[in-house]
Amino acid sequence: MEVDQIAYTTHEIAPAVPPWLNKGDNAWQMTASTLVGIQSMPGLVILYASIVKKKWAVNSAFMALYAFAAVLICWVLLCYRMAFGDEFLPFWGKGAPALGQKYLVARAKVPESKHRITNGAYETTEPFYPMASLVYFQFTFAAITLILLAGSVLGRMNIKAWMAFVPLWLIFSYTVGAFSLWGGGFLYHWGVIDYSGGYVIHLSSGIAGLTAAYWVGPRLKSDRERFPPNNVLLMLAGAGLLWMGWSGFNGGAPYAANIDSSIAVLNTNVCAATSLLIWTSLDVVFFGKPSVVGAVQGMMTGLVCITPGAGLVQSWAAIIMGMLSGSVPWVSMMILHKKCSWLQKVDDTLGVFHTHAVAGLLGGLLTGLLAEPDLCKLILPIDTRGAFYGGNGGVQLLKQIVAALFVIAWNVASTTIILLVIRLRIPLRMPDNQLEIGDDAVHGEEAYALWGDGEKYDPTKHGWHTSTYSEVTAASPFVNSATGVTINL
Numbered sequence: 001m002e003v004d005q006i007a008y009t010t011h012e013i014a015p016a017v018p019p020w021l022n023k024g025d026n027a028w029q030m031t032a033s034t035l036v037g038i039q040s041m042p043g044l045v046i047l048y049a050s051i052v053k054k055k056w057a058v059n060s061a062f063m064a065l066y067a068f069a070a071v072l073i074c075w076v077l078l079c080y081r082m083a084f085g086d087e088f089l090p091f092w093g094k095g096a097p098a099l100g101q102k103y104l105v106a107r108a109k110v111p112e113s114k115h116r117i118t119n120g121a122y123e124t125t126e127p128f129y130p131m132a133s134l135v136y137f138q139f140t141f142a143a144i145t146l147i148l149l150a151g152s153v154l155g156r157m158n159i160k161a162w163m164a165f166v167p168l169w170l171i172f173s174y175t176v177g178a179f180s181l182w183g184g185g186f187l188y189h190w191g192v193i194d195y196s197g198g199y200v201i202h203l204s205s206g207i208a209g210l211t212a213a214y215w216v217g218p219r220l221k222s223d224r225e226r227f228p229p230n231n232v233l234l235m236l237a238g239a240g241l242l243w244m245g246w247s248g249f250n251g252g253a254p255y256a257a258n259i260d261s262s263i264a265v266l267n268t269n270v271c272a273a274t275s276l277l278i279w280t281s282l283d284v285v286f287f288g289k290p291s292v293v294g295a296v297q298g299m300m301t302g303l304v305c306i307t308p309g310a311g312l313v314q315s316w317a318a319i320i321m322g323m324l325s326g327s328v329p330w331v332s333m334m335i336l337h338k339k340c341s342w343l344q345k346v347d348d349t350l351g352v353f354h355t356h357a358v359a360g361l362l363g364g365l366l367t368g369l370l371a372e373p374d375l376c377k378l379i380l381p382i383d384t385r386g387a388f389y390g391g392n393g394g395v396q397l398l399k400q401i402v403a404a405l406f407v408i409a410w411n412v413a414s415t416t417i418i419l420l421v422i423r424l425r426i427p428l429r430m431p432d433n434q435l436e437i438g439d440d441a442v443h444g445e446e447a448y449a450l451w452g453d454g455e456k457y458d459p460t461k462h463g464w465h466t467s468t469y470s471e472v473t474a475a476s477p478f479v480n481s482a483t484g485v486t487i488n489l
Contacts, residue, residue: 025257048060050231060154149352153216181200199308203356206355209353211415213349268306274302300359304359369393
């Protein structure tokens with residue numbers, strides 16, 4: 001049977017299987033895309049809905065749900081080619097739709113990635129699968145960036161302002177970082193390493209989230225003082241989807257089912273596990289008990305830290321990165337944050353600055369230090385190595401620092417301008433009367449429909465099948481909680 005035949009035919013050449021198509025690469029890329037998509041839907045939807053106070057569960061989940069859908073439509077209409085298309089500026093591509101049949105069934109290609117290789121010839125990034133697979137894979141990265149950013153403004157951002165913010169930030173902020181570092185922009189050709197989004201996704205979302213939190217304003221004082229998760233076990237389910245989905249996140253970055261993909265998947269999990277254990281150990285040492293929420297944060301910082309170098313560092317280096325990602329963000333969140341008056345004034349609801357900006361920056365710098373030369377040759381366009389391996393490694397570390405400064409500056413400026421423009425027409429923060437009530441005021445819906453919430457006890461309906469019981473309703477001493485029930489014998 002010929003290689004370009006469909007599996008179930010032996011007599012005709014299949015137009016759906018052109019000679020350049022590698023079925024294994026395409027299958028893995030679609031699988032990786034699905035894994036990354038699951039991180040957002042339902043992973044972060046579940047995590048956000050359960051890690052916040054009960055009255056904000058619906059709103060938090062909806063912010064993630066809306067972002068996922070809105071980003072997809074904006075991505076195929078305009079933004080994919082702004083991030084991975086032809087050059088418009090050294091840091092920005094030309095926007096155009098990615099919807100045409102001819103465009104999507106052709107072989108995938110990142111046109112501005114053309115670079116000179118060691119023998120003097122030129123090559124361009126051209127995976128062995130159709131453009132449709134690449135468009136969707138990169139969409140899942142764009143979507144999760146906006147959803148991570150949302151974690152900084154949960155519990156008070158006006159939902160209408162959020163609906164306006166998502167497409168604007170995608171267009172004017174995300175596409176710039178993606179083109180500059182991945183799509184063939186000036187940082188890509190300069191040789192900056194960002195294997196799978198430590199800068200493009202995590203540093204960007206953390207800095208933009210902190211900036212947005214500043215402009216939106218804080219939650220109510222009562223919410224800032226007490227904001228317990230409404231369902232810790234469900235939070236763990238969302239965190240589990242996030243962790244397992246990260247195999248697609250980093251494993252899909254090489255655009256192929258190859259050796260480097262395998263290294264990236266192993267390193268991702270090793271770093272995450274190490275970071276979780278270090279964070280938990282620090283909680284036990286300083287607070288006397290392990291925290292489940294803390295363990296999730298440690299898991300997150302480990303996954304973020306390994307992302308910029310997942311397929312480029314040795315596995316022993318992944319353990320070192322896990323040790324640092326479990327301790328440096330812990331110190332920034334638990335100690336430095338409490339000593340910095342400005343950080344205390346900015347209400348970053350889920351600490352996205354610490355778990356993503358700090359951990360992403362840390363990972364990018366450690367990659368500049370620990371990137372192994374032979375692993376770099378598997379995927380990077382130019383001869384690259386970390387400072388630990390001598391040679392031009394010191395220059396690489398400098399490049400990582402400069403790139404981080406560019407990403408930070410662009411996100412602070414673009415996020416600020418976008419929010420100030422939105423503020424001209426739409427208030428960024430909900431009014432206090434909505435903040436007092438939460439989901440019911442904002443959406444007319446609540447997360448849990450439990451018996452007793454305004455309902456009278458009925459023996460025939462609720463299982464007490466005897467006429468010797470009578471029911472009366474008693475007012476609850478708790479604001480916005482279920483009505484209490486007293487049963488008289």
